[in-house]
Amino acid sequence: MKLEQASRQLEALGNPTRLQIYRTLVRAGHSGLAVGGLQERIGIAASTLSHHLKRLVDTGLVTQERQATTLICRAHYPAMHALIGYLADECCADAEDVVAESTVG
Amino acid sequence: MKLEQASRQLEALGNPTRLQIYRTLVRAGHSGLAVGGLQERIGIAASTLSHHLKRLVDTGLVTQERQATTLICRAHYPAMHALIGYLADECCADAEDVVAESTVG
DNA sequence: GCCATATTTCGGTATTTATCGAAATAGGGT
DNA sequence: ACCCTATTTCGATAAATACCGAAATATGGC
Numbered sequence: 001m002k003l004e005q006a007s008r009q010l011e012a013l014g015n016p017t018r019l020q021i022y023r024t025l026v027r028a029g030h031s032g033l034a035v036g037g038l039q040e041r042i043g044i045a046a047s048t049l050s051h052h053l054k055r056l057v058d059t060g061l062v063t064q065e066r067q068a069t070t071l072i073c074r075a076h077y078p079a080m081h082a083l084i085g086y087l088a089d090e091c092c093a094d095a096e097d098v099v100a101e102s103t104v105g
Numbered sequence: 106m107k108l109e110q111a112s113r114q115l116e117a118l119g120n121p122t123r124l125q126i127y128r129t130l131v132r133a134g135h136s137g138l139a140v141g142g143l144q145e146r147i148g149i150a151a152s153t154l155s156h157h158l159k160r161l162v163d164t165g166l167v168t169q170e171r172q173a174t175t176l177i178c179r180a181h182y183p184a185m186h187a188l189i190g191y192l193a194d195e196c197c198a199d200a201e202d203v204v205a206e207s208t209v210g
Numbered sequence: 211g212c213c214a215t216a217t218t219t220c221g222g223t224a225t226t227t228a229t230c231g232a233a234a235t236a237g238g239g240t
Numbered sequence: 241a242c243c244c245t246a247t248t249t250c251g252a253t254a255a256a257t258a259c260c261g262a263a264a265t266a267t268g269g270c
Contacts, residue, residue, distance in 0.1 A: 034246085035246070035247060035248095036245095036246065036247085046246085046247070046248085047247090047248075047249080047250090049247090050247060050248050050249085051248090051249095053247095054248085068246095069244090069245060069246050069247085070245090070246060070247085071246075071247070
């Protein structure tokens with residue numbers, strides 16, 4: 001993953017309202033939630049919710065699927081795992097204190 | 106972890122420059138890096154770096170330790186793991202399609 | 211105590227963002 | 241075709257942020 005994309009995803013999750021939206025979707029699991037359902041639970045203006053959802057969808061963290069007139073939203077788990085991997089990855093790769101090269105010779 | 110704190114940490118990592126700083130520290134491992142060392146590698150104004158570092162420290166993602174006149178910065182791994190845990194946690198907790206309660210009776 | 215160097219604070223500017231209500235659009239059922 | 245409801249776009253405003261250079265501060269060596 002590129003730093004640019006990771007930072008956009010992290011920024012998306014870094015707004016309290018969006019994090020709440022995202023967690024609500026994560027908790028909802030496979031069946032997801034309609035935009036309207038999210039609005040009921042979170043209690044913000046529909047336009048604000050739409051704006052935040054767009055951001056989460058654009059960054060790949062959330063997917064949407066039409067069902068008649070309603071839009072079902074779901075957390076996209078592969079994206080979440082990739083992001084988590086990016087954060088934990090390469091830990092200590094540049095470390096200079098490589099424990100003790102004396103053990104190698 | 107509270108949503109408020111998690112979102113502040115995510116927001117901190119959501120700026121490309123800060124994510125770069127953070128990753129540089131993660132890669133540096135236990136020995137960490139001085140502020141000046143970070144500045145050399147990243148190439149931004151010292152004041153800007155200081156601003157970003159403060160944010161990372163305030164949110165608990167980075168720790169600092171004085172060594173004479175220089176400040177050593179280190180990624181604080183427990184914070185990172187807690188944050189990752191927060192994201193993955195409670196997945197599907199509210200799911201309605203609980204696979205099939207018929208198996209339970 | 212004074213100097214050298216590492217880091218932070220200050221001041222300022224340009225950009226981005228969050229939020230809302232109202233109006234527009236989309237998509238389907240009848 | 242028409243209407244109903246779900247969702248998005250528009251327009252506007254207030255607040256937050258990123259960034260820099262210059263000046264201030266901190267810490268320790270001598």
